[in-house]
Amino acid sequence: MLIFDAHLDLAWNAVEWNRDLELPIEEVRLFEKQYTDIVPGDCTITYPEMQRGNLGLVVATLLPRLHRKEKPLTFYQSRESAYAASYGQLAYYRSMTAKGVLKPLPTGAAVAKHCNVWQEFLKGNGERPPIGYVLSMEGAPPILFPEQVDEWYAAGLRIVGPAHYGPNEYCHGTGSFGGLTADGKQLLKEMDRVGLLLDATHLADESFWEALDIYTGPVLASHHNCRSLVPGDRQLTDEQIKALAERGAVIGAAFDNWMLLPGFKKYVTPPEDVLLSRVVDHIEHVCQLTGSVRHSGIGTDLDGGFGREQSPGDLNTIADVQRIATILSDRGFSDDDINRIMHQNFVDFFVKHLPSV
Numbered sequence: 001m002l003i004f005d006a007h008l009d010l011a012w013n014a015v016e017w018n019r020d021l022e023l024p025i026e027e028v029r030l031f032e033k034q035y036t037d038i039v040p041g042d043c044t045i046t047y048p049e050m051q052r053g054n055l056g057l058v059v060a061t062l063l064p065r066l067h068r069k070e071k072p073l074t075f076y077q078s079r080e081s082a083y084a085a086s087y088g089q090l091a092y093y094r095s096m097t098a099k100g101v102l103k104p105l106p107t108g109a110a111v112a113k114h115c116n117v118w119q120e121f122l123k124g125n126g127e128r129p130p131i132g133y134v135l136s137m138e139g140a141p142p143i144l145f146p147e148q149v150d151e152w153y154a155a156g157l158r159i160v161g162p163a164h165y166g167p168n169e170y171c172h173g174t175g176s177f178g179g180l181t182a183d184g185k186q187l188l189k190e191m192d193r194v195g196l197l198l199d200a201t202h203l204a205d206e207s208f209w210e211a212l213d214i215y216t217g218p219v220l221a222s223h224h225n226c227r228s229l230v231p232g233d234r235q236l237t238d239e240q241i242k243a244l245a246e247r248g249a250v251i252g253a254a255f256d257n258w259m260l261l262p263g264f265k266k267y268v269t270p271p272e273d274v275l276l277s278r279v280v281d282h283i284e285h286v287c288q289l290t291g292s293v294r295h296s297g298i299g300t301d302l303d304g305g306f307g308r309e310q311s312p313g314d315l316n317t318i319a320d321v322q323r324i325a326t327i328l329s330d331r332g333f334s335d336d337d338i339n340r341i342m343h344q345n346f347v348d349f350f351v352k353h354l355p356s357v
């Protein structure tokens with residue numbers, strides 16, 4: 001089955017973690033055994049594994065964050081550095097595109113066509129296609145001033161998640177409390193003007209509600225679970241899920257263990273305590289709360305700074321995301337519902353909301 005993963009930090013992994021994502025996963029894991037003091041557990045993502053799991057379409061981020069052992073050192077000291085690092089990541093996507101490994105999907109037509117090519121391939125027609133990606137930014141500091149959205153849009157950016165961890169120049173993110181700054185309000189108006197989609201993931205509650213008031217365009221939550229199942233500000237409240245559904249959003253279920261099991265402790269919680277079925281619990285909750293399967297999708301975040309030590313115990317690589325379809329089927333979801341959750345909801349969202357051509 002085709003999978004649409006609405007949140008991967010591929011370029012960040014390649015550029016900042018120095019991962020060659022074209023290699024077989026065992027080779028990457030072996031290479032990284034040389035510096036286990038900074039790299040966490042075994043990585044779960046390479047292009048061969050994405051292809052093996054039929055992850056044909058993704059949202060790929062520009063992530064202005066460093067990879068350092070001490071938390072305070074993981075942010076850029078200047079926005080200009082973050083801006084430059086993001087262009088470096090963009091150059092990585094462009095080089096992988098030139099090589100035919102990735103394919104940018106900047107329009108609704110491109111998303112529809114690429115989905116079709118994959119569906120045909122899965123029926124046995126044609127060669128294995130590249131991985132298509134919609135370009136996103138996780139944390140907006142690389143947008144140096146709100147009006148700079150024109151430059152980023154021209155560069156191919158289509159989605160902005162203004163927040164990541166803590167406060168930034170535009171808003172408050174996970175682990176911090178507060179609303180949008182004056183620049184943050186202006187950024188959302190500029191995003192509306194150029195047609196950049198809003199990713200609500202990581203917005204602190206107050207910033208979330210203000211953003212939904214000011215921004216009038218399409219909203220998604222790329223990698224986001226449910227607070228009623230796992231307490232904490234990183235998850236969406238039921239009220240937020242309902243508000244997103246009313247805006248036509250799709251919410252990608254995240255596969256990071258601390259967003260799946262309350263009180264998860266890395267290297268302490270036994271792997272069998274957090275299985276893929278927990279991801280499906282979150283998907284089911286969104287479906288039940290909204291009374292529809294149209295707002296649930298997949299947004300794994302499996303390369304978001306962790307490896308197997310913080311992923312569901314029955315997941316070895318991203319190819320195992322396929323098992324979500326089996327679990328959904330075991331729980332009584334119809335084939336049509338499963339298709340929607342695994343890819344079609346996000347495909348429809350982008351076909352509808354990206355520029356048509």
Ligand SMILES: [Zn+2]
Pocket residue numbers: 138202223301304
């Ligand atoms: Zn994230």
